[in-house]
Amino acid sequence: MQQPSREGPPRCALGRSTLIMLAVLVGQALFASTAFAHAVAEGDKGYIQEITGVHLIPFVYLGAKHMVTGYDHILFLLGVIFFLYRPKHIATYVSLFAIGHSTTMLAGVYFNIGINSYIIDAIIGLSVVYKALDNMGAYQRWFGFQPNTKAATLIFGFFHGFGLSTKIIEYNISPDGLVPNLLAFNVGVEIGQLLALSAILIVISYWRWKPSFWKHAYTMNVAMMAAGFVLTGYQIAGFFFAPAV
Template sequence: MKKTLFTARFYALIAALATIMFTSVNVLAHGMSEADKQRAIEAGLPDYILLGAGHMLTGYDHLLFLFGVIFFLSRFSDIVKFITAFTVGHSITLVFATLYFVQANYFLIDAVIALTVCYKGFENLDGFKRYFGVNSPNVMYMVFGFGLIHGFGLSTRLQQLPMGEGSIVMKILAFNVGVEVGQIVALTVMLVLLVGWRKTASFKRFSVMANTLLIIIGGLLFLHQLHGYQHTVFADDFPINSDDHAHIHEDMVMEAKSNVLDHYPRRIITPQPSPQEDGPHEHGDGAYHSH
């Protein structure tokens, strides 16, 4: 009974996440807000540190990946080793991609980042050995490589800010410092929760469920980002404006229903003449008459 209730709640959670993600492309987006852009015009280095920390703490895809990385790590040295590899990776692309204005559609970059979340959940479940009969790729190299991708995603967001006057390099470095501060805060919270959870009997029982959820959420995020990419490429057909966006999707649903109904044979109903328009008739009393 308890297992059935838990499963029902699990599927309800997935359905809720999917609904939220596809209600609007702006929901769950962790890009730079208009307030951030205005603040950045005359922002100093401390402001860029705060922007970097805030962006990391709201970067659900980055946090999910980090959660997957440290999920089974218990030794402090291992945690430092893997997080350092990730940090070096994302710092390289964050700094150099921003400095040299290397750009890409941020929805596509975030879609790839979502796949890294799926990958880590799959690797945590020993999916390579279980389904392909091979050992997982070197985790250290993969974490470093995925760090490069995450850093490029951070760079696409930073490049949305008007850098204004002053040293661009120092502002980039300040933003990166903020990212690291936010990362440390998030990791601290995660480690406290995981250390406490590992002491309970439910950790082993639900660790598979937790990493399966990572894969599912990563997949939903991937579809969500592709959905956002569609809006940037076909802006005339899919406006970002929330009201227009909702109307577009309502029209798409109605069109889909219409296409489905078109495949069903339709009965041709011949309209019957109304009593006011027909010829001689009777109402059951045997008396024929006309109107």
């Protein structure tokens, strides 16, 4: 019978607890309302619609809040860094994602480029599916080649940014102070992304030291893929069956 180490509980138990913590994130995405994906909470929506002028701190807060509660963003980031070990590689991919979603979020709102929210959110759900399949090595087995992971991260970053810009456009943000407020919001998004990324890295880095990581890594990516399909299916159903506003 396996004896506990002197430093704490058995390693298998620690591995299971870490896996559970990561699975909670996937489970939340499976059952969370779409209000936490790209929509802004009703109270925040009212605030955005009513204020005019420059309000940097509130918009920084709103941007950070959006990213921390944006399950689709976090799931995609989890997929991106799942098998990245070196800090410079993590920084490269996270920067590509940030450049992508910052560009389309700012340009989309400024130039009033809106995309149907159901369609763009369905694509964002598929970005989670894509990354989970990539982590499982599906493309090498199915097609015999590896897609460019950096290009994919940047491209899907563009879609994530359009998802947010589409919602902001729907809330008719005041043109008075638009540019500074948008920049502040984007700063908040990046702060929220760093907070979420830090939490993910702490958990997954701890898990990687456990034997259970390689045992359950494939299962974890299957769960992420399932979450992506659920998010996508929900949006497609909304596109066809949601009542017109």
